[in-house]
Amino acid sequence: MSAPPPPSDYLVLEDIRKQFGDFHALKGVSLTVRAGELLCFLGPSGCGKTTLLRIIAGLETQSGGRIVQAGRDISLLPPMKRDYGIVFQSYALFPNLTIAENVAYGLVNRRVNRAERERRVAELLALVGLPDSGPKYPAQLSGGQQQRIAIARAIATSPGLMLLDEPLSALDARVRVRLRGEIRSLQQRLGVTTILVTHDQEEALTMADRIVVMNHGVIEQTGTPLEVYRDPATPFVADFVGKTNLLPAAGAGAGRVRVGDQRFACDVDAALVDSPRLQVFFRPEDVQVRGVAGETPNSALAVVERLEFLGAYSRLTMRLNGIDQALYADLSVNDLAEFRVKPGDTLRVAIPAERLRVFAAA
Amino acid sequence: MSAAPPEPAYSSIAPGQPQLFGRVYQPRLRNHWSDRVGIGLLSAAGIALAVFLIGPLATILAKAMQDRAGEWVGLANFAQYFATPALARSIWNSAWVSAMVTAITIPLAFAFAYGLTRSCIRGKALLRNIALVPILAPSLLAAISFIYWFGNQGLLKSWLGEQQIFGAPGIVLSLVFATFPHALMILVTSLSLTDARLYEAADALGTGTVRKFLTITLPGAKYGLISAAMVVFTYAISDFGIPKVIGGNFNMLATDIFKLVIGQQDFAKGAVVGILLLAPVAVTYLVDAWVQRRQSALLTARSVPYSPKPSRGFDLAMAAFCWVMAALMLAMMGMAVFASFVKFWPYDFTMSLNHYRMGLVEAGIFEAYVNSVTLAAWCATLGTVAIFGTAYLLEKTRGAEGWRPLVRLMVVLPMGVPGMVLGLGYVFFFVQEGNPLHFLYGSMAILVLNTVVHYYTSSHLTAVTALKQIDNEFEAVSASLRVPFWKTFHRVTVPVCLPAILEISRYLFVNAMTTVSAVVFLYSPKTTLASVAIVNLDEAGDIGAAAAMATLVVATSALVCVVYYFLQVALDRRTQAWRQP
Numbered sequence: 013m014s015a016p017p018p019p020s021d022y023l024v025l026e027d028i029r030k031q032f033g034d035f036h037a038l039k040g041v042s043l044t045v046r047a048g049e050l051l052c053f054l055g056p057s058g059c060g061k062t063t064l065l066r067i068i069a070g071l072e073t074q075s076g077g078r079i080v081q082a083g084r085d086i087s088l089l090p091p092m093k094r095d096y097g098i099v100f101q102s103y104a105l106f107p108n109l110t111i112a113e114n115v116a117y118g119l120v121n122r123r124v125n126r127a128e129r130e131r132r133v134a135e136l137l138a139l140v141g142l143p144d145s146g147p148k149y150p151a152q153l154s155g156g157q158q159q160r161i162a163i164a165r166a167i168a169t170s171p172g173l174m175l176l177d178e179p180l181s182a183l184d185a186r187v188r189v190r191l192r193g194e195i196r197s198l199q200q201r202l203g204v205t206t207i208l209v210t211h212d213q214e215e216a217l218t219m220a221d222r223i224v225v226m227n228h229g230v231i232e233q234t235g236t237p238l239e240v241y242r243d244p245a246t247p248f249v250a251d252f253v254g255k256t257n258l259l260p261a262a263g264a265g266a267g268r269v270r271v272g273d274q275r276f277a278c279d280v281d282a283a284l285v286d287s288p289r290l291q292v293f294f295r296p297e298d299v300q301v302r303g304v305a306g307e308t309p310n311s312a313l314a315v316v317e318r319l320e321f322l323g324a325y326s327r328l329t330m331r332l333n334g335i336d337q338a339l340y341a342d343l344s345v346n347d348l349a350e351f352r353v354k355p356g357d358t359l360r361v362a363i364p365a366e367r368l369r370v371f372a373a374a
Numbered sequence: 375m376s377a378a379p380p381e382p383a384y385s386s387i388a389p390g391q392p393q394l395f396g397r398v399y400q401p402r403l404r405n406h407w408s409d410r411v412g413i414g415l416l417s418a419a420g421i422a423l424a425v426f427l428i429g430p431l432a433t434i435l436a437k438a439m440q441d442r443a444g445e446w447v448g449l450a451n452f453a454q455y456f457a458t459p460a461l462a463r464s465i466w467n468s469a470w471v472s473a474m475v476t477a478i479t480i481p482l483a484f485a486f487a488y489g490l491t492r493s494c495i496r497g498k499a500l501l502r503n504i505a506l507v508p509i510l511a512p513s514l515l516a517a518i519s520f521i522y523w524f525g526n527q528g529l530l531k532s533w534l535g536e537q538q539i540f541g542a543p544g545i546v547l548s549l550v551f552a553t554f555p556h557a558l559m560i561l562v563t564s565l566s567l568t569d570a571r572l573y574e575a576a577d578a579l580g581t582g583t584v585r586k587f588l589t590i591t592l593p594g595a596k597y598g599l600i601s602a603a604m605v606v607f608t609y610a611i612s613d614f615g616i617p618k619v620i621g622g623n624f625n626m627l628a629t630d631i632f633k634l635v636i637g638q639q640d641f642a643k644g645a646v647v648g649i650l651l652l653a654p655v656a657v658t659y660l661v662d663a664w665v666q667r668r669q670s671a672l673l674t675a676r677s678v679p680y681s682p683k684p685s686r687g688f689d690l691a692m693a694a695f696c697w698v699m700a701a702l703m704l705a706m707m708g709m710a711v712f713a714s715f716v717k718f719w720p721y722d723f724t725m726s727l728n729h730y731r732m733g734l735v736e737a738g739i740f741e742a743y744v745n746s747v748t749l750a751a752w753c754a755t756l757g758t759v760a761i762f763g764t765a766y767l768l769e770k771t772r773g774a775e776g777w778r779p780l781v782r783l784m785v786v787l788p789m790g791v792p793g794m795v796l797g798l799g800y801v802f803f804f805v806q807e808g809n810p811l812h813f814l815y816g817s818m819a820i821l822v823l824n825t826v827v828h829y830y831t832s833s834h835l836t837a838v839t840a841l842k843q844i845d846n847e848f849e850a851v852s853a854s855l856r857v858p859f860w861k862t863f864h865r866v867t868v869p870v871c872l873p874a875i876l877e878i879s880r881y882l883f884v885n886a887m888t889t890v891s892a893v894v895f896l897y898s899p900k901t902t903l904a905s906v907a908i909v910n911l912d913e914a915g916d917i918g919a920a921a922a923m924a925t926l927v928v929a930t931s932a933l934v935c936v937v938y939y940f941l942q943v944a945l946d947r948r949t950q951a952w953r954q955p
Contacts, residue, residue, distance in 0.1 A: 070853075075400055089404060093406060096854055107952050121861070
């Protein structure tokens with residue numbers, strides 16, 4: 013069983029387009045999926061992420077572009093000639109077949125003898141943590157269990173690529189969080205190249221090796237979860253991933269922007285230096301209150317308007333001088349206790365220059 | 375100038391680039407050989423529908439424009455038709471009788487449905503089943519019964535005074551009974567599709583009963599009412615059996631077709647009447663299709679079903695109304711059954727099997743009953759396979775995108791074609807010597823084909839509803855596992871859809887047993903059917919034997935329904951494991 017290692021670029025999409033009448037669902041998407049990684053398509057509904065996945069599966073046909081899987085051009089191959097396993101949000105388990113029959117569904121066709129088949133099914137059921145569920149029917153399992161069976165069925169034939177279409181969206185919050193970890197560790201153990209489609213940014217951040225953020229049929233950014241979170245390429249990404257402050261700003265000379273009555277130091281792209289319409293981005297947790305004094309760089313006074321208790325931390329809604337839009341700051345429970353913040357207070361806050369990013373306003 | 379960039383090795387499409395005739399070029403996936411099997415089967419179904427539905431209908435259009443010699447005469451036949459007062463009057467007769475039947479049936483059926491769904495009366499299941507019994511009988515059973523009640527030798531003849539039951543009164547009354555269950559089924563569904571939360575909200579706002587009825591109940595049932603009215607009107611205007619048996623000299627379009635084609639061999643005028651009959655039915659059908667599409671949005675998955683609360687006066691009134699209706703139904707149905715056992719109406723009321731033994735068996739007419747059962751059995755088996763299989767191919771397979779819409783159109787067309795028109799088309803189409811399918815003329819096969827096509831759409835919709843309820847991704851999953859679609863069809867789709875398949879089969883059986891309209895043109899001496907025999911016996915004045923035959927048909931239909939019911943129960947028991955967690 014010493015197959016040569018697959019090329020590191022396992023799946024290559026070149027300029028994939030999809031048009032439904034006058035609507036352009038995908039406007040030329042190119043990307044590469046590396047062997048063994050879990051790549052996540054993230055975006056709001058209607059961004060084209062599911063269409064892209066279905067094109068990779070051959071369930072939709074691209075209007076243009078090319079798909080190469082493991083060095084083979086699969087652009088025009090029917091689904092049956094492609095090599096992938098797929099898991100849908102609805103599980104799509106066959107309701108009248110037992111769990112064991114479901115898992116063995118793809119094996120029956122491949123001249124695997126009965127004993128071998130049973131061994132493989134037992135192995136897969138153990139792998140997804142449901143070793144005793146073989147004789148049951150899908151309706152007798154919980155949603156999370158059914159989804160694990162769907163995964164077992166998809167990987168039974170050892171496909172080169174696993175496609176997960178919103179696999180956790182139908183589950184309740186607690187199960188979803190647990191299954192995230194399970195799917196991720198299963199994927200890593202098997203080393204199977206995987207594409208996950210989701211609209212849940214938390215899911216993408218926790219599970220993916222890399223995230224492809226999509227909007228309106230184009231890729232906004234591709235990067236590791238940390239890159240996408242810390243260093244969003246566009247205001248859309250900044251806004252879609254995580255809780256965000258995007259405040260209107262104006263250029264105020266090299267390395268400075270004006271936000272309301274305040275001036276902040278930060279990196280500003282040379283092209284944007286003099287622009288009157290900018291947006292400045294930072295995360296609520298980047299707003300500092302501890303050890304901030306009048307001389308602290310990038311500090312300003314802000315009035316606390318509202319305080320929202322969220323468990324481990326609290327979110328303050330604040331307002332800076334000369335600006336209508338509110339600013340959010342996350343304070344830990346300890347900070348909150350120490351500073352005794354309450355609505356109406358004025359607080360000096362600072363935002364480190366390296367945490368600020370400047371975009372041209374849309 | 376720099377050299378042009380090298381051509382890419384693959385065909386990619388730049389934005390707005392190659393547009394052929396204003397349409398964007400859309401590449402197609404290669405077909406797997408299993409896809410080709412699906413495309414082949416779907417094509418076969420499409421061709422069959424084209425031959426056995428479009429062919430006959432097109433022939434009617436052609437015949438209407440030809441004279442007896444087959445020469446093209448344009449609209450001359452229509453002009454001639456309207457110039458014949460006796461014929462033109464049939465249009466008016468058909469229209470007002472159908473309108474009147476609709477106006478009577480819909481309020482009655484609505485009140486009955488309201489009682490079944492919104493009151494706390496007892497015996498709802500029994501009431502419902504009694505009300506649905508007429509579906510098991512040929513429509514003309516109602517006419518036969520009315521003759522026994524109010525005809526010249528009828529038990530209650532005196533109630534009518536000078537008035538005759540034959541003619542419009544008999545037709546209207548019989549049609550009301552025949553159409554009642556059809557309207558009832560639609561209205562019960564419509565009234566059940568309500569969200570209890572609307573009523574709770576109204577109660578919380580202190581809304582009165584009448585206002586709730588006017589603002590919630592009626593608007594909610596609006597589409598059901600329109601739909602039921604369309605169905606009743608269509609049924610009434612295209613029914614043949616009732617005006618034939620009880621119409622006397624009162625002419626309607628459906629009986630005119632028969633007289634013109636069978637009696638006078640005037641094919642051209644028959645075709646004209648067929649087209650005149652097709653028009654209103656097609657219109658009501660389009661309205662209904664539009665209504666159906668709107669109705670589906672009314673109920674969401676999160677709706678809470680309504681359950682009525684007891685209210686003494688109202689429940690009592692509803693119970694009284696429903697039981698009176700049920701009693702009338704039973705009296706109507708029962709009379710034909712009773713009369714079939716009466717030795718010599720109205721002189722000797724002793725019970726005997728004379729009508730069965732002498733009227734049917736010894737007269738050699740019993741064979742018609744055997745033919746009907748044979749026809750029904752073929753329709754219930756082959757018809758079900760063909761209809762469900764085609765619905766599956768349409769809904770769940772891929773490929774042949776070009777002419778899939780055509781097949782989709784053809785499968786919904788039969789509902790808009792009255793049986794008389796379809797039957798007429800079959801005669802015109804298959805009687806032609808040059809038609810390579812001419813050999814089918816006069817055979818059992820043509821009756822089977824005609825009946826399956828006639829009842830195609832309802833069966834197809836039942837199949838589609840069931841298919842839509844199962845996960846759309848089964849085929850995608852199967853393809854990813856490299857399992858061909860037919861394997862998933864037989865291992866998953868058929869077992870999961872078995873209740874719907876049984877329902878289609880039962881529906882086809884019962885309709886094949888009871889239908890008169892289309893087949894009245896198509897039977898041969900060897901393939902006479904029970905329902906046709908009833909018409910002929912009645913015409914020959916042997917109404918006792920006609921009643922006996924009708925009773926046989928009802929009994930058979932009822933028995934078959936019971937058999938299907940037990941099949942269903944057995945099936946439920948077997949599949950309980952996977953249906954219920």
